[in-house]
Amino acid sequence: MLSALVLALLVVLFGGLFVVQLSRRLLLVGRAKGTLRTDHVPARVSRFLREVVFQSEVIAGKPAVGLAHALVFWGFVAFVGYSGCQFLKGLGVVDLTGTSSFHYYALALAPFALGVLGGIIFLVIRRVVFRPEALGPLSGESVLIGVFIATLMITFLLDFRLTEGPAAAVNWWLHLIIILVFLALIPGSKHFHLVLSPATVFLKSPVLGEVRNLDFEKEEVGLETLADLEKKQVLDAFTCVECGRCQMNCPAYATGKRLNPKKMILQNEDALLIGRMDAKLVEVYDPGVLWQCTTCGACEQQCPVGVEHLPLILGARRGLVSNGEAPDALGAMYNHLERRGNIWGLTSDVRQKFVTSAGLETFDPERHEYLMWLGCAGSYEADFQKALRSLFEILRARQVTFGVLAKERCTGDLAKRTGNEYLFQELATANIADFQAAGVKKILTACPHCLKTLSEDYKPFGFDVEVQHSVVLVSKIAGDLRLPGAEAVALHDPCYLARYAGHTKEPRDLLARAGAVVKEPERSGDNPFCCGAGGGLLFEEHEEGTRISQRRFEQLQATGAGTIVTACPFCSIMLKGAQASANAITQVVDLMTFVDGRIKSAAAAAPPPGARPASLQPVP
């Protein structure tokens, strides 16, 4: 009776501490702006199952650590019923622990307990002995909680042996008190993710880097102060588990810049708890970090607890741009977009010359299957136009029909990604009107940034047509392409093609058919290291630390391949710049130029007289 009373007091005390801290944070979430979105339920449920139940992100990012975490997590879930029954017993409500089903349950828990114990010992050793940089300075609390978890498992296992006497009672009490103390520590520590991350993962947008359009009718101008943070962003701040995977994968951080996505999330948390609601966001973070993000999306993609960094960074950029506080280089670029509709401020006759010389027809839905979208680079950048000429040859040889718009303006990718929402919406609505007037059903583009903007960012305007990257289409239609050879090439996956759109197979497939052997650099596939161009950094003259493009070029060079292949005009510009600065002999070419070159050299090498090479035969 007395023990039940003591336990009840402890439950009220520690449970109360938990509830007070929890409600303080949930109130901050509740008071924040915006709504928590729960659309696209199937996609969200699927992510929840993968990332929470099966711990896919945790394991994929770091397999050993991830597996250890998964063992601890599954153990925790398995133990809920056990701990519940012990509390019910201790409080004198009902004792189920004597039932035979509880006995089998406890037996079934034994392997889980061993898994948790093994996992937590591994994790504590990693944290204390190896101290990975991403985890930050050693936190005593983390070690304490590690010891708690281990003790919980040991007391559980001892319970099988200690059935009676004072030792059994001490063991039982220790188990329950640790649970209660742990509970009270949860909300104030990174272990709060135990409570919040299932919700955060479910609430994360199914589309990487989705940044909601501003509603000008509601006079929204972006995130200016802490009070402007939206509900999900406040939830993110409290959910962050401080694992540092965003930091580890951030190209800006890796090259010695001040930007650290993890630090930003934690600075939000600190500022929210202090209650600095009127603090300007730009002052909450380290100076200049908002303009160091390439929007490569690695942080958001790698986060195991559903934090969305891009809406925060881009939202805070909007808050600055809406007040005229964009960096000078971007201000000039906005003027170019306003006056000339392209990022370089060139006049449309430059584009017209290319359209004429490349023999491009004006799009006609009766005669053309695809609208070929050139984009700023395709319209104005001579180097990328070479890649497009190669693409056009390949498409024409396969009898793919395509035409271009008489006039084009930028999709608004850079405006969106740098926070000039007004300009983005102006460009988007004008482009959509042009597409609709021209009767466009399918769009083909060679620019991964145009791909992301046209396919994802135009959806909120009700524009939803098939948009394809040229690499995807060519790999589809070049089924019979088989060229001999074994030229080693290093493939640089563009962030907006591989990470955002998930096209990692197609470029590799196409290179293999063209007789190349792909050498994978460090960070390839769906988690590439950025070239440094995205998010407006194409226009950045002075990068803090090492140039991102230089670092990426070195990674690609380290494969030993003499040729670097990529499929994005901006990656090309950055890598060619790095190549020129390094005075390296490694050449950088677009995938289309490479494939077209291989087709031509194969045709020149051994054509039987009068016959066309098989690779150029139109597909029936």
Place this chain on the structure above:
Amino acid sequence: MKIAVCIKQVPARDWQPRVNESRTWVRDEDAAFEMNEPDAYALEEGLRLKGRHGGEVVVCSAGPSRVSHVIREALARGADRAIHVESDGAASADAFEVAGALAEAMSGESFDLVLTGLQSDDQGFAQTGVVLAERLGVPHATIIMEVKVDGGALRVKRELEGGWFQWVAMPLPALLTIQSGINQLRYATLKGIMAAKKKDIRKVAASGAHRSRQRIVNLYAPKKTKQTQLIGGTPAEAARELVKRLRDEARAID
């Protein structure tokens, strides 16, 4: 300081102009329009002067109702209010007519400083500012690269031919015609665009008292021609002659 900036709406550079049937102007019914580029720099200079010395910036534009688009744009960039001289003819009128209409609308305001672009991208007379100064009875200086306000007076840097410049001291009030590219233009911000909706545009009907003195009799696009000249003499003489002609006739070298 009370600053007026005169802006003109001109056909966008990207638009392919076509001559109308009477060959007196372009068929601009389907044209895209934009702010005359030198005027955009004049506006920016006005906004910067206001930033340094306080006061207000008033944009003035003469033209048909479509001109309100560039007026809104100027207000979004930071101008405080606007005067729209409504006149369908102003779009293709000469400098005398436009300057007269502007002067009428601006006369009651007693501006300290009036800025215009050096010239318009369509007609290119480079006269509207000069005639306007005369109409307003204030001194003017043209092709201005830099403006310094010192007490009640101005020091301005003018661009001369051949890479020369001159600094001119002049009293206020005054009118300056601004050269393109002298500053970095600001972009239209979301807050500016929202604020522009609430700013005052005073509409004034042109009295029609100032009729164009010039009449366009034939408007045409220059014909592309190729000319070949053979320079004789010894190679050394021919080279000397070639250099001379490249410098004096083609002005391709200094």
